[in-house]
Structures are given as structure tokens and as C-alpha cells.
Amino acid sequence: MSFRPIFESHPWDDVKASIYAKTGADVERALAAPRRTLDDFRALISPAAAPYLEQMAQLSQQRTRQRFGHTVQLYVPLYLSNECQNICTYCGFSLDNKIARRTLSSVEMLAEAAVLKGWGYEHVLLVTGEANQTVGVDYLEKALRTLRPHFAHLSMEVQPLDQEDYERLIPEGLNTVLVYQETYHQDDYKKHHPKGKKSNFHYRLDTPDRLGRAGIHKMGLGVLIGLEDWRTDCFYAALHLDYLERTYWQTKYSLSFPRLRPAEGMLQPKVEMSDRELVQLICAYRLLSDEVELSLSTRENPTFRDHVVQLGITSLSAGSKTNPGGYAVAPESLEQFEISDERSPAAIAAMLRRQGLEPVWKDWDATLTALAR
Amino acid sequence: MKTQPLVIAGRTFASRLFTGTGKFSSSALMEEALLASGSELVTVALKRVNVADADDDILRHLGHPQFSLLPNTSGVRTAKEAVFAAQLAREALETNWLKLEIHPDPKYLLPDPVETLRAAEELVKLGFVVLPYVHADPVLCKRLEEAGVAAVMPLGAPIGSNKGLLTREFLEIIIGQSRVPVVVDAGLGAPRTPPPPSKWAPTRCW
Ligand code: SF4
Numbered sequence: 161m162s163f164r165p166i167f168e169s170h171p172w173d174d175v176k177a178s179i180y181a182k183t184g185a186d187v188e189r190a191l192a193a194p195r196r197t198l199d200d201f202r203a204l205i206s207p208a209a210a211p212y213l214e215q216m217a218q219l220s221q222q223r224t225r226q227r228f229g230h231t232v233q234l235y236v237p238l239y240l241s242n243e244c245q246n247i248c249t250y251c252g253f254s255l256d257n258k259i260a261r262r263t264l265s266s267v268e269m270l271a272e273a274a275v276l277k278g279w280g281y282e283h284v285l286l287v288t289g290e291a292n293q294t295v296g297v298d299y300l301e302k303a304l305r306t307l308r309p310h311f312a313h314l315s316m317e318v319q320p321l322d323q324e325d326y327e328r329l330i331p332e333g334l335n336t337v338l339v340y341q342e343t344y345h346q347d348d349y350k351k352h353h354p355k356g357k358k359s360n361f362h363y364r365l366d367t368p369d370r371l372g373r374a375g376i377h378k379m380g381l382g383v384l385i386g387l388e389d390w391r392t393d394c395f396y397a398a399l400h401l402d403y404l405e406r407t408y409w410q411t412k413y414s415l416s417f418p419r420l421r422p423a424e425g426m427l428q429p430k431v432e433m434s435d436r437e438l439v440q441l442i443c444a445y446r447l448l449s450d451e452v453e454l455s456l457s458t459r460e461n462p463t464f465r466d467h468v469v470q471l472g473i474t475s476l477s478a479g480s481k482t483n484p485g486g487y488a489v490a491p492e493s494l495e496q497f498e499i500s501d502e503r504s505p506a507a508i509a510a511m512l513r514r515q516g517l518e519p520v521w522k523d524w525d526a527t528l529t530a531l532a533r
Numbered sequence: 534m535k536t537q538p539l540v541i542a543g544r545t546f547a548s549r550l551f552t553g554t555g556k557f558s559s560s561a562l563m564e565e566a567l568l569a570s571g572s573e574l575v576t577v578a579l580k581r582v583n584v585a586d587a588d589d590d591i592l593r594h595l596g597h598p599q600f601s602l603l604p605n606t607s608g609v610r611t612a613k614e615a616v617f618a619a620q621l622a623r624e625a626l627e628t629n630w631l632k633l634e635i636h637p638d639p640k641y642l643l644p645d646p647v648e649t650l651r652a653a654e655e656l657v658k659l660g661f662v663v664l665p666y667v668h669a670d671p672v673l674c675k676r677l678e679e680a681g682v683a684a685v686m687p688l689g690a691p692i693g694s695n696k697g698l699l700t701r702e703f704l705e706i707i708i709g710q711s712r713v714p715v716v717v718d719a720g721l722g723a724p725r726t727p728p729p730p731s732k733w734a735p736t737r738c739w
Binding site: 226227228229230231282312377378405409410411412450451513516517518520522523524525527528 | 556558559
């Protein structure tokens with residue numbers, strides 16, 4: 161069983177045409193529905209929904225507060241390595257970029273961790289490029305063992321792995337894996353990932369299935385907005401989520417919607433998504449699912465983040481550095497992408513409090529992960 | 534809600550309202566609201582607090598003599614995990630009272646009846662005062678009562694749905710035949726929810 165047959169039964173051009181054919185009446189029907197379907201979601205992300213943004217935002221805010229309360233989870237990325245054997249047209253760590261490469265040792269990881277602990281973090285996202293010689297499964301296992309005693313919750317955003325690898329890492333403290341498809345448009349995917357293991361579209365597409373079978377506690381999906389028509393791509397992310405929720409019902413899910421940011425040697429986004437459109441997408445995801453977590457990174461600028469944090473977002477990163485060693489060991493090295501919100505975690509927490517939201521630093525306990533052993 | 538006292542496991546509560554701690558916009562507001570509510574039993578998710586930190590923000594605001602803490606096992610997925618988490622909670626929060634929550638489904642947070650019954654049997658043997666969160670299933674509630682739980686906590690509606698007493702018919706059956714207090718948990722929503730039938734009030738908590 162996998163997502164592939166469902167994916168293949170939804171040709172890109174048909175999906176795109178169906179979204180752009182939606183009318184105001186479809187949007188109104190979707191807004192009035194007690195539980196929304198994927199077809200309602202098409203209407204909510206369509207151009208026809210633009211005039212309904214205010215109504216969508218109010219509903220989205222209300223659904224989010226009811227389900228998640230007046231809280232926002234805080235997390236931070238910890239880049240462990242910028243080694244990468246892949247060429248990705250949009251990434252500063254791409255193999256064809258001549259940058260100094262660095263992989264953190266255990267001692268360096270602990271130095272970085274100490275800074276994050278000092279800021280109050282308990283939820284940390286470990287990030288690496290894809291280089292099996294240096295940052296393969298053994299390295300990831302070592303990283304989890306090193307960092308686990310210091311944090312309540314560890315997530316990973318690294319190369320897709322085999323099911324057995326996930327099964328090996330979960331008992332070491334791996335709680336959540338983020339794996340974004342980048343784009344569900346196969347030809348475009350090939351164009352943006354011309355070399356390296358990442359060029360295998362289907363291996364990546366099957367990754368959430370492998371994670372689900374391995375029994376991961378939470379997984380994060382998303383597309384990189386800017387590579388292709390965002391409405392169509394985000395429909396596929398929703399379709400994928402729908403399949404996964406039905407199949408791996410014991411797993412929790414989160415969605416992200418990173419907009420392409422400038423990076424060294426990168427292509428310009430093919431498709432620009434405006435702020436209003438991103439708000440529309442966030443609200444549409446919330447109206448599709450009361451329960452899914454919606455996450456926003458420091459790629460977005462402070463003004464935008466301050467506004468949308470009320471409209472459906474449930475987790476935020478803050479104080480992020482996207483270079484290995486960026487917090488303590490090598491603050492000047494090249495970042496994966498430029499961040500837009502450079503405020504400190506304390507400043508973000510204060511902003512949330514001013515808006516009547518409680519910053520949540522801890523919503524998991526390492527003992528719960530230990531139980532999975 | 535103050536009517537005749539509620540007694541659970543030999544302990545008398547003047548208030549029949551149990552409160553949670555997870556969704557407030559600040560710990561100070563939580564403290565204020567809980568004090569104003571008169572609630573004496575306050576649930577705390579182990580995963581949200583840092584028991585190693587004497588200055589933990591949530592626990593710091595719950596240090597009033599009128600509050601007893603009711604740790605919950607939110608986050609566990611099996612009976613085995615629940616028993617382990619219960620022991621940790623007992624040690625960390627120094628209480629053998631436990632809200633037993635086992636929801637392998639992280640989306641709707643619906644309780645697993647099979648694992649809950651298994652865990653309750655084990656925890657009662659280990660000396661816990663067990664208050665299990667369950668579906669409004671009259672047979673399950675009787676089985677839990679036979680296992681020795683101190684109260685049952687059937688849901689009124691899915692967690693966080695604010696739908697009120699959707700399971701009313703089943704709750705009536707549970708209340709009608711229960712020998713332990715029945716605490717209606719989850720999904721009740723805001724005070725606009727219609728009040729329960731008056732016959733519930735004198736004898737049962739909700
Ligand atoms: S996006 Fe990931 S896989 Fe691609 S070049 Fe960057 S680090 Fe490597």
C-alpha cells in the first residue's frame with residue numbers, strides 16, 4: 161500500500177484545471193460546510209476565494225483557538241551539516257556551490273545545544289544535507305544520542321531514509337520527521353533536482369509511507385512554494401495528508417508552506433506567492449482540518465509573522481540560524497537560506513504574549529519517547 | 534458548580550468542576566481563572582511541565598493549597614506506556630491520583646477502550662487512584678468500575694469540539710447504573726452548553 165496509485169490517479173493538469181474552475185458559489189458552499197472535503201479545499205485555495213479572505217481568516221482563527229487554545233509552540237532548527245551530494249537549484253548547500261563544508265562533531269553539537277537550552281528551547285529540529293559518507297544513519301544516530309538528554313523533543317529534516325533506518329532512529333529519540341516533497345510536479349521536480357539521490361521523485365514521494373510503517377510519532381509535509389503553481393502543489397500536499405491520516409492513523413501531522421528565499425546560486429522563483437495568497441493557503445488548510453499543526457519558519461518577515469500567528473499557525477521557529485555551527489561554533493559561515501525574521505526567541509515570546517498567546521516551550525517529554533523503545 | 538459534596542476515593546470535593554491547564558493564553562490567567570472557578574482538582578499533562586525545574590511556569594502557578602493536581606497520561610498510546618508514565622507522574626508530582634488517558638489516535642484524541650481497561654487493572658493493583666477517560670460506553674464503565682477505578686470520565690463530545698452533551702443518552706445509562714462518580718469529560722465547551730438534567734446534579738459530577 162502506498163500513496164502512489166492515488167497520486168497517479170490525479171493528473172496535474174486536471175487538478176490544476178479543477179482548482180481554477182471553482183466559482184464564488186463553490187467557495188460559499190465550502191465555507192458553509194460543517195466538515196470540508198478535498199473538493200471544498202480546491203475551492204478555498206482557488207482564485208475565486210480571494211474575496212472571501214476575511215471570512216476565511218475569522219473562521220480559521222476560531223477553529224484554531226478552539227482546538228489548540230491560546231498557545232503557540234516554539235521550536236528551533238539546529239543545522240548539523242551542510243555537506244550535500246545533491247544539486248538542488250534553490251539551495252545554498254547544493255553540491256555545485258563552492259562553499260566551505262562543515263559537519264558538527266558531538267562536542268560542537270553540545271556547544272550549539274547549550275545556546276539553545278539557554279534560550280529556553282526544548283523542541284529542536286535537527287537538519288543536515290544529504291551526504292551518506294559523512295551524515296548517514298550512523299551520524300544521525302550519534303546526534304540523537306548526544307542531544308537527547310538535553311531536549312524534550314527531537315525532530316529531523318534530513319534525507320529520506322529506508323524504513324529500517326527510521327525504525328533504528330525512533331528508539332534513539334527521534335520523534336518527528338519533516339520531509340517535504342518540494343513539488344509534486346514530476347517534470348519540474350526533475351529540473352530542480354538534476355543530480356544526486358534526491359533526483360528520485362518516487363523514493364521521496366514514498367517516504368511518508370515508510371515513516372508511517374516505521375511508526376513515527378509525527379511527520380511534517382509540505383511543498384516549496386515558488387517552484388510550481390502553488391495552488392496545485394498544495395492540493396497534492398492536502399491529498400497526501402488525507403491519505404496518510406487514513407492509513408497511519410496513529411501518527412500526528414504538520415504542514416509547512418515555505419516560500420522560496422534567496423540563496424547563493426539559486427534560481428528565482430518561477431511563481432510568486434503574495435502575502436494575501438499565503439494567508440489564504442494557511443486558512444484553507446485550517447478549514448480543511450481542525451487538527452493538523454501548521455508551522456511557520458523565520459523565512460517569513462516579522463510583520464507577516466506577527467499577523468498570521470493569530471490566523472491558524474500552531475508552531476513558530478525563532479532565533480534560527482541555517483548554517484551548521486551558527487549559534488556558537490561558526491556564526492559567520494554561509495547560511496542555507498537567508499532568514500527574514502531575526503528577532504530573538506525572547507522577543508518572539510514577548511510578541512506572542514502581547515497578542516494574548518502563550519508561548520509553549522515544552523509539549524512533550526523525553527520519557528514518552530523512551531517508552532517507544 | 535457547588536451542590537452536595539462529591540466524594541472520590543474517600544476524598545470530599547466541594548466543587549464538582551474539574552479544570553484543565555493546557556489552553557490558556559498565559560499561566561497567570563490560568564491561575565486567576567482556576568482560582569475564580571473554585572475548582573479543586575486540576576489536570577496537568579506531564580508532557581507540558583518540566584518537573585526537574587523548581588520554577589516551572591505552569592506548576593509555579595498551581596501552588597495553591599486548594600488545588601490538588603491530577604496528572605494525566607496524555608501522549609501515551611498503550612497500557613504499558615500508561616503504567617510507566619503513571620509511575621513517573623507519581624514520583625514527580627507526589628500524588629497517586631491519575632487521570633488515565635490512552636489515545637493512540639493523535640487527531641481526535643479518542644480513548645482506546647482495550648488499552649484503558651488493561652492499564653486500569655494494572656494501575657489499581659499498583660495503588661493508584663485511577664480516573665479513566667473513556668467513551669460514553671456503559672459496559673466499559675462497568676468493567677472499569679469492577680477493576681477498581683475511583684471514578685469514570687466518559688466524554689460528552691470529541692475533545693475540543695465544544696459540542697456539549699452529544700452522548701447524553703449513554704451518559705444517562707452510565708450514571709443510572711454506576712457505583713462510582715461519573716465525571717463528564719471532554720467536548721463540553723463554553724457555559725452556553727445546556728445544563729445537564731436536574732436529576733444529575735445532586736448525585737453526580739459532570
Ligand atoms: S535542499 Fe537539501 S538536499 Fe538539496 S542541496 Fe540543499 S541540503 Fe542538499
